[in-house]
Amino acid sequence: MAATSGSRNDRLNCPSHPEATLVEDYHAGDMICSECGLVVGDRVVDVGSEWRTFSNDKAQKDPCRVGESENSLLSGSNLSTIIGKPTGNAGFNQDGSAKYHNKRTMNSSDRTLLNAFREIAQMADRINLPKTIVDRTNTLFKQVHEQRTLRGRSNDAIAAACLYIACRQEGVPRTFKEICAISRVSKKEIGRCFKEILKALETSVDLITTGDFMSRFCSNLGLPSRVQKAATHIAKKAVEMDLVPGRSPISVAAAAIYLASQASEEKKSQKEIGDVAGVADVTIRQSYRLIFPKAVSLFPEDFKFATSIEHLPQP
Incomplete structure (x- = not known):
């Protein structure tokens, strides 16, 4: 050339x-x-680029250099040089031992963080959470790890609780059951770590409302926008009228979806809704029993009934 x-x-x-x-x-x-x-x-030294340029490629990561980028949450020990196994005589001493060895420079703290970050990334990938939530979760875990206030708790439980908090802080909350399903710890353990982390970091999360889950539940159930709109209105009115005191927003949302779907052409059973919302049939039934007597005043005025309120399933 x-x-x-x-x-x-x-x-x-x-x-x-x-x-x-x-x-x-x-x-x-x-x-x-x-x-x-x-x-x-002759023997002219080329001062140009010694690697291929990928600037015109559509890949999100630029692979023009190999190796991992520096992680600002670590002390920098994640950047290291790995020496491969020697293949020629120059790589061995006279006694046959290798001349060069890899030195383990990563401390135990960074190793713990790296393992936790890997677990967090895997959990987030299972439910398609964006990188912004992963980054916030990693930051929360590092803060908890540095304070050492949750000694005795497993790192997996702390990571799962941090992911739950990050989801709520980013405005895309997930239920404890959803986080439990993608982690290797119990719902009870995640709940304990959640409370301890909020206390240790002196932080808070916004209260969960029925609207936080409505669009996702209705989308997973394949319900049209008009049913979702009606379910959102029903749940909001039920809370305003204090018809469901002490009931969790998730169970209220599930009951509202059941009521709206039964009044429309897109009917869904309590079991179908419970599988998506992660609540038991009996829980939906109990919330439905509380809102059904006031069903007339809960529906939007422009809602088109496929099944009249008189013919809706009795609680």
């Missing part, structure tokens, strides 16, 4: 053709006269 020389070649010229343009052979490292082919200089 050859290319026209740049400004660094101006000091060299061909004795027979001093005005001729020099051509650089990158493979051999030679400077060649373009008129007579005389090698004017």
